[in-house]
Amino acid sequence: MGRSSTHQEIAQKITSLHEVAVISHMRPDGDAVGSTLGLGLALQTLGKRVSMWIEDAVPERFSFLEGAELVTDPPEVLPDGVECLICLDCGEPKRLGEIGRRLTESAPVTINIDHHETNTLYATMNLVQGSAAACACVLMPLLDALGAPLTRPVANALYVAVNTDTGSFQYSSTTPEVMRLGARLLEAGVDVGDVNRRLYQELPLNAFRLQREVLSNMALDVNDLVVHYSLTAARRRELQLRLEDTKDLVDIIRVLRGAKVALIFEELEDGLIRISLRSKDPAIRVNDIAAQFGGGGHPMAAGIRKRGSLSEVRCAVLQAIRSALNSQA
Ligand SMILES: [Mn+2]
Structure with a gap:
């Protein structure tokens, strides 16, 4: 070093x-x-x-x-x-x-x-x-x-x-x-x-379609303290999304009142799952959670790339978040 x-x-x-x-x-x-x-x-x-x-x-x-x-x-x-x-x-x-x-x-x-x-x-x-x-x-x-x-x-x-x-x-x-x-x-x-x-103020039309999709399909967990959305590879193709189009998706759901953690799970074409994590509570450091899965970032904004199926990876990451929220309570 x-x-x-x-x-x-x-x-x-x-x-x-x-x-x-x-x-x-x-x-x-x-x-x-x-x-x-x-x-x-x-x-x-x-x-x-x-x-x-x-x-x-x-x-x-x-x-x-x-x-x-x-x-x-x-x-x-x-x-x-x-x-x-x-x-x-x-x-x-x-x-x-x-x-x-x-x-x-x-x-x-x-x-x-x-x-x-x-x-x-x-x-x-x-x-x-x-x-x-x-x-x-x-x-x-x-x-x-x-x-x-x-x-x-x-x-x-x-x-x-x-x-x-x-x-x-x-x-x-x-x-x-x-x-x-x-x-x-x-x-x-x-x-x-x-x-x-x-x-x-220059959002392309497919970004609106994606926002509609996110708002229709977002999910809640841990008494609404966690909000997340999963984008499958099939849906990504249907919506004709470019790599850059999903960059700020997590900002759409993080605004939910009462939510402490917001996540986007994205299935990439090559068998990788990409996860964006945002915290709204300084006591929940999402870079520490990301580090458990080989990811990193900042306390309030972090990312993970992990091989596996969408449901497997989502289950493991949500479990780690539940533990972090429980140890806080
Ligand atoms: Mn930076």
């Missing part, structure tokens, strides 16, 4: 390099895309050669960001000339995808910048702040240490990252510090109305 470094040490290292690659986790969310573009574009303005890689395409929702077309799938082999691989918003190498994970092994130097408590400090240099609301919040002081100008494209990217990871500045991770960062980004030219319309 690598050691922890300061913003200054990492800025010094990056300053000494000519060519870097920035990578973030597969099935990217707003923080993954926004942080990748924020750092990648900023390093370009500093005269670096920069590649930006994410396995699975940039979701359509974020494709309006300037530079989004520069983000590509990672190459099978690290190109000659890349001196350093910078991993963003990623708690462990396998979240980069199989190709990305292998790249961390072949890169001469790796830098890990993240905000997952469960981060395994897998890189040569690690800058991890478990309490930060988004990876972008860890990046901002680094950009300052690098002397990178906060251009509008960089500010837009960082704003999307912080906005989406804080649930539009609603989660308790939204500290005064986060709001100050938001203010800086607005001063740098972010058009709040325009960006939020693009993020939240």
